[in-house]
Amino acid sequence: MLTAVSSSSLHHGAQLLHPNLFQPDSTFFTMEAVDEYTKIESHFIRGRNALMVSGNFSAIYTDYYLHLMDNKLRHKEQLDTLLKEQLSFLTLHLVARPWAETVAWTVNLRAPRVNVFVTGGSTEESITGHLFTEGVKEAPRSTLHSQTLVAGAEGRRSAVELEDNDPANWIETYYTQSEQRPARAFRLPDEKFVLIAAQPDCDIEWLNELTDEKVATLLDDEAHKLLETRRFRFHCGCSPERFLPSLAQFKGNPDALFQGDAGLEIICPRCGAKHIITPDMFDE
Secondary structure, X not given: OOOOOOOOHHHHHXXXXXXHHOOOOHHHOOXXXXXXXXXXXXXEEOOOOEEEEEEEOHHHHHHHHHHHHHXXXXXXXXXXXXXXXXXXXXXXXXXXOOOOOEEEEEEEEOOOOEEEEEXXXXXXXXXXXXXXXXXXXXXXXXXXXXXXXXXXXXXXXXXXXXXXXXXXXXXXXXXXXXXXXXXXXXXXXXXXXXXXXXXXXXXXXXXXXXXXXXXXXXXXXXXXXXXXXEEEEEXXXXXXXXXXXXXXXXXXXXXXXXXXXXXXEEEOOOOOOEEEEOHHHHHO
């Protein structure tokens, strides 16, 4: 049962709309004019048969911190870094995949006990995410759960066990086990991230020997072709109205939900934004 607007209602809101129940839907997003997107480029490395996807994530990180400020959210530094890097690596993965896919990743860590949730899609040009630190069940192993949806097609789910708390290793493990091809993930200076994924007949020895220094000059040292440029921003598109369908059972009897209170606070499971639901919203 939901409670009145107060800090005690926050955890319940997260339970009501837990990301494990997440079903991506392009109608959930609203497209608004923004000043800046993060541009993500994909290059085919000729002679090595590898796909290189890279981008500078400063703009996404700026919007992420503005989002935290607006919603009075604050994460411990270690958890904050995990979420930011997972946002970056999922964005690179999305650009390495077809346009129409919407992907959600939930990483359930044993220690610290936390769920790191990120989701996005190229069609919406959006990436978002949230940390769950309360009520997280302890699992036998840390695990990355992936859900991929394409409109008009059957979705795909997979789960891979993780050996550590490094998001770069998470995506490399995911590619090896779920994508069935090796990939390397790199962090470069100035908030730049790179994903290099093997293509058919890839030079695997070259791929395995790559270092941060080699990747930093890769486009100068190797023959390559720019395939495409996509753009992303940190954006969810959630609003109070988006959550009303989940409360449809109370439409004919809102008093049973509000119990005399002026409103209820609910948390978006995708981004952690706080929204107020009021009785008049049911009338509208």
